[in-house]
Amino acid sequence: MSSSQMLKGILDGCLLAIISKGETYGYEMIEKLELYGFRMVSEGSIYPVLLRLQKEGFVKSVMKESPSGPKRKYYTLTPSGENEFHEFKERWESLSESVNRLVKEEI
Amino acid sequence: MRLSKESEEFIANLRLYLMTSGKKDSEIKDIAEELRAHLEEAESRGKNLDSVTGGSPEAYMKNVSSEMITDFYGLIKFMPMFILLLIAYFITGSAIRGELSFSLLKLAAFPLIGVASIAAYIVTFRKMAVKKWSKKKEFIIFISIQLITVGLMSAVLLLDIFYFEPFYIPSREVMWIIAALGVLIFIIGAIWSKTWITIILPLFLFGPDFVMSFMDIDEMTALYVSMGTFVGGFVLFMLYLLIQNKKQNPRYS
Incomplete structure (x- = not known):
């Protein structure tokens, strides 16, 4: 299983995490993801996820003129998005703990 | 900033794909603008289209489409007008010629x-x-x-x-009434769709028949004139679509 396949299931949560750090737009999210070491994401794959997050009411967006050139779509979390993010964090912590215990044979 | 031809084509194709998938116009415009902004930044940093689509535009378009709501109501909303226009295209010509x-x-x-x-x-x-x-x-x-x-x-x-x-x-009088109704549908269609296409196209298709129905022309000549304007009209229609497409994607050249 490639890392991009593994990421698929948790990209929603990762994007919620990035957006929770403050209003941001698509390209900037990619840069931030790269900053955290995500290199396997094909850049466009975030947009279908953003569409889904918006459809589910976790994020809202607003079009703004950028200082240089094209209009950008800026995203922020909604209150239910904040909730979802916290739940994701809990789910992730328990899952990653279990996986770590398993692969490192800590029992 | 200008996008590469490849990226411009990709955005135009995505719009076409989403449009024919029955997605909402405003949402199509949104995602197209967002991707354009992304591609402009990516290209200015030396990346290409593949970095966005992951190498398969087809898979990417399907992926985007699957996350957008299909606007069935929007599709159903324009069906009656669509059917009326279709009927008008079929019967107006023969009504004018008196062959209905x-x-x-x-x-x-x-x-x-x-x-x-x-x-x-x-x-x-x-x-x-x-x-x-x-x-x-x-x-x-x-x-x-x-x-x-x-x-x-x-x-x-x-x-x-x-x-x-x-x-x-129908009697000749009734045929004229049907023809007039057809013309009326074309005019309403033009107002409704805010384009000239439903006026211009019928003009080419049925205009000659209308003029010739008042003249004494033998049937073969009439047929040639009709076919000629039909083909001419079709070519013009294609040109019109091309120009519209460029208008909607102003940076595409």
Whole structure:
């Protein structure tokens, strides 16, 4: 299983995490993801996820003129998005703990 | 900043694909603008289209489409107008020529041919958006659909003349009224769709018949004039679509 396949299931949560750090737009999210070491994401794959997050009411967006050139779509979390993010964090912590215990044979 | 031709084509194709998938116009505009902004930044940093689509525009378009709500209400909303226009296209010409008659065959076959032809166009548009076809291939496919449609319609007309009794032939006065209704539908269609296309196209299709119905011209000449303007109209229509497409993607050249 490639890392991009593994990421698929948790990209929603990762994007919620990035957006929770403050209003941001698509390209900037990619840069931030790269900053955290995500290199396997094909850049466009975030947009279908953003569409889904918006459809589910976790994020809202607003079009703004950028200082240089094209209009950008800026995203922020909604209150239910904040909730979802916290739940994701809990789910992730328990899952990653279990996986770590398993692969490192800590029992 | 200008985008590479490849990226411009990708955005135009994505719009086409989403449009023929019945997505909302405003949402299509949104995602197209967002991706344009992304591609501009990516290209200014030396990346290319593949970094966004992951190498498969087709898979990417399907992925985007699957996350957008299909606007069934929007589709249903314009069906009545669409059907009216279709009927008007079928009967206005013969009403003007004074050849309008209703038979069972026509009533059954024309709607089928119309729907099949439109379905073929939509399927082609969708395939065209995700596959990289040459302009030549696109042109040949569109011309083929057009020829098959016209061929089928002619076959039905011939069959109709030889084998089917019309159950109703309107009087000449009624035909003029039907023709006038057809014209009215075209005008309403133009106002409704905010384009000139439903006026310009019928003008080319039926205009000559209308003028010639007042003149003393032999049938062969009339046929040639009709065919000539029909082909001319079709070419103009294609040009119009091309210009519209450029207008909607102003940076595309």
